[in-house]
Amino acid sequence: MGATRGTTPLLQVQGLTLAFGGVTAIEDVSFAVQRGEVLSIIGPNGAGKSSLLNLLSGVYAPQAGTLTWQGRAHRRFAPRRVARMGLARTFQNLALFKGMSVLDNVLAGRSLYGRSRWWAHAVRWPAAVREERAQRQRAEALLDAVGLAAWRAVPVGQLAYGLQKRVELARALAAEPELLLDEPMAGMGVDDKLALSACIVEANRVHGTTVVLIEHDMGVVMDLSDRIVVLDHGRKIADGPPDAVRRDPAVLAAYLGRAATAVH
Amino acid sequence: MDFFIEVLVGGMLAGVMYSMVAVGFVLIHKASRVFNFAQGAMVLFAALTFVGLVERGLPFAASLLTTLAVLVLLALLVERIVLRPLVNRPPIVLFMATLGLATVIEGLAQAVWGAQVHALDLGIADKPLDLGGVLISAFDLFAAATAGTLVAVFGWVFNRTRLGLRLRAVADDPLAALAVGVDLRRVMAAVWAAAGFVALVAGLLWGARLGVQFSLSLVVLKALPVLIIGGFSSMTGALVGGLLVGAGEKLAEVYIGPLVGGGIENWFPYVLALGFLFVRPEGLFGERSVARI
Numbered sequence: 443m444g445a446t447r448g449t450t451p452l453l454q455v456q457g458l459t460l461a462f463g464g465v466t467a468i469e470d471v472s473f474a475v476q477r478g479e480v481l482s483i484i485g486p487n488g489a490g491k492s493s494l495l496n497l498l499s500g501v502y503a504p505q506a507g508t509l510t511w512q513g514r515a516h517r518r519f520a521p522r523r524v525a526r527m528g529l530a531r532t533f534q535n536l537a538l539f540k541g542m543s544v545l546d547n548v549l550a551g552r553s554l555y556g557r558s559r560w561w562a563h564a565v566r567w568p569a570a571v572r573e574e575r576a577q578r579q580r581a582e583a584l585l586d587a588v589g590l591a592a593w594r595a596v597p598v599g600q601l602a603y604g605l606q607k608r609v610e611l612a613r614a615l616a617a618e619p620e621l622l623l624d625e626p627m628a629g630m631g632v633d634d635k636l637a638l639s640a641c642i643v644e645a646n647r648v649h650g651t652t653v654v655l656i657e658h659d660m661g662v663v664m665d666l667s668d669r670i671v672v673l674d675h676g677r678k679i680a681d682g683p684p685d686a687v688r689r690d691p692a693v694l695a696a697y698l699g700r701a702a703t704a705v706h
Numbered sequence: 707m708d709f710f711i712e713v714l715v716g717g718m719l720a721g722v723m724y725s726m727v728a729v730g731f732v733l734i735h736k737a738s739r740v741f742n743f744a745q746g747a748m749v750l751f752a753a754l755t756f757v758g759l760v761e762r763g764l765p766f767a768a769s770l771l772t773t774l775a776v777l778v779l780l781a782l783l784v785e786r787i788v789l790r791p792l793v794n795r796p797p798i799v800l801f802m803a804t805l806g807l808a809t810v811i812e813g814l815a816q817a818v819w820g821a822q823v824h825a826l827d828l829g830i831a832d833k834p835l836d837l838g839g840v841l842i843s844a845f846d847l848f849a850a851a852t853a854g855t856l857v858a859v860f861g862w863v864f865n866r867t868r869l870g871l872r873l874r875a876v877a878d879d880p881l882a883a884l885a886v887g888v889d890l891r892r893v894m895a896a897v898w899a900a901a902g903f904v905a906l907v908a909g910l911l912w913g914a915r916l917g918v919q920f921s922l923s924l925v926v927l928k929a930l931p932v933l934i935i936g937g938f939s940s941m942t943g944a945l946v947g948g949l950l951v952g953a954g955e956k957l958a959e960v961y962i963g964p965l966v967g968g969g970i971e972n973w974f975p976y977v978l979a980l981g982f983l984f985v986r987p988e989g990l991f992g993e994r995s996v997a998r999i
Contacts, residue, residue: 499885525887537882539875550875553868554887574868617886 450513452477452621452652453498458507460493467493468504469676475621475654480646482655482663485673486696491656492534494673495623498654499531500524512620525554528620532610534656540599544590544609547598548581551616581616588612588641604634611638615645625656639666660697664688672696712840713960714953719846721952722853726911727929728936728944729856730904736864736939737873737897739797740789743804745905746926747811752777752902752909753918754815757824766829774906780811781902785894793880812923821920826913849911854945856904861941873897877939931979937992946990951975 451474460468468490475481485491496502498509500519508515511527519527530551539547585591588608593601598609607630614622622645626638643666645651657663663670663684670687672680674696680687687693727749734742755776759769788803832845864870875883876893884890912922928951936947959971982989 501881521884522889522891525885531885533882533885537879537885539878539882541878542874546871546874550871550883550888551886553872553875613886 451475454510456508458504460502460504467676471678473671473681477652478650479668480653480666482657482667482670484657484660489673490676495656498623530614530617530619531623532614532625534625536606538598538610543595543597545594547609548584548612548616551613552577584612584616604630611641621652623654708839713956717953717956718949719850721948722850724928724932724951725945725948726853726908727925728932730901731933732941732944733897733901737877740800744808744811746923747808748905749909750923751811751815752906753913753922754819757826757918758819777902777906778899781898782895785898824918826918828914857941857945931975934979935982937989940991943989943991954978
């Protein structure tokens with residue numbers, strides 16, 4: 443693996459196709475995610491962005507195509523193994539543990555870590571106690587980083603939507619994922635969008651986390667992304683750096699409608 | 707005054723017996739939002755199996771361990787065969803499934819071990835102790851201590867350990883739990899195994915008290931008001947609910963009963979539960995559901 447690192451993409455998607463009955467949501471989509479980059483997948487409503495995310499996180503199984511993770515090809519990602527492989531995600535409509543505190547939500551995000559068994563905790567085994575303390579410290583540090591420390595003990599269900607979104611991001615980052623699949627901006631105000639963007643950039647720059655952003659609004663992701671993939675009606679219509687994508691006639695047509703192409 | 711205290715304490719100790727059954731419900735409900743009606747059948751199955759093994763000459767400890775193994779296996783099978791395929795169905799579907807399951811387990815238990823009444827002796831004398839002028843049954847004290855320990859241990863696991871955190875995560879949002887890497891199958895297996903263990907403990911204590919017979923599976927009906935009063939997903943609630951129901955029914959029988967011709971002990975807990983449904987539908991320790999509209 444050592445020799446090929448750098449050239450092998452973290453994730454390679456090849457010929458991915460997903461249909462629900464007669465409706466094709468994703469059709470023959472291929473792209474690669476390089477280590478350490480921020481890749482945004484954008485497209486108008488109904489372009490298939492969320493379906494694609496659900497394929498990448500194992501919620502859906504594709505009818506055709508392969509998903510290659512760190513050089514190993516899979517027919518599909520098994521939902522129970524995705525987190526262990528190093529993928530963490532957020533959800534368009536939030537999937538938080540609403541009855542639990544902010545801190546507990548983030549701690550749940552670290553459920554992959556820690557070796558001690560429950561009975562070791564039960565007898566206050568020193569190693570287990572140390573481990574619990576370390577987990578708690580990491581979670582607290584994350585809360586500080588995303589500006590949630592003040593709400594740590596509040597049940598998540600009582601927070602405003604923008605803050606809940608931030609809790610979800612913190613929980614995903616808590617897993618220290620190789621790849622963060624984030625659908626961050628849906629239904630958010632400008633302040634919240636900026637705060638979230640800052641968190642994502644920090645995770646990428648400081649911790650080297652590879653990020654795939656799913657976003658409807660082209661403007662938001664232009665400054666954040668190294669590369670942009672554009673979907674329309676389930677197909678990939680563009681793939682490249684933000685500036686190139688911004689000028690791409692097919693992208694303009696998809697976003698602005700046929701009239702724009704006529705002028706072009 | 708001594709008489710009042712005696713009735714109160716006796717009632718509370720009897721109530722703890724209800725708590726023990728309620729704990730089994732809380733375990734499953736907390737982790738999966740399923741009201742497992744078959745918990746009572748599991749109690750019956752446990753007691754019948756244990757008595758059956760003892761009567762066939764197996765030593766006490768060996769019978770206990772074998773029954774525990776059988777119960778855990780039964781619980782795991784139930785989770786695997788009945789509930790896992792029904793995941794993501796509405797709660798009423800799951801409830802109906804456990805209702806059917808209760809009948810199957812009751813039938814199975816009696817098909818294997820027969821339907822006659824067995825005596826069960828745990829070696830704990832059921833004789834009254836004199837504590838400062840108040841007479842208290844030694845057996846009741848033992849049962850109360852057992853139930854108290856169970857509640858304390860489970861409550862601690864739920865709130866203070868990583869297994870508990872995962873459990874609460876699964877209960878709250880299974881999809882999100884999956885996304886953060888919680889192994890749903892392992893968590894559910896742990897919960898059902900624990901519920902099997904609780905059924906065994908309850909089966910032994912109730913079996914020793916009432917004799918091992920079909921009516922053991924009806925103790926679920928006594929656990930119901932306990933759950934409504936305490937809250938369906940709280941260990942502490944199961945304990946406090948049991949104390950309230952036990953004390954309430956005995957005091958009502960002694961002090962109100964004579965005025966209305968007696969025999970109110972059996973239905974008084976349900977009146978109490980009904981009152982709670984009006985005033986505090988989530989129970990004393992239940993999670994108040996937060997709904998945004």
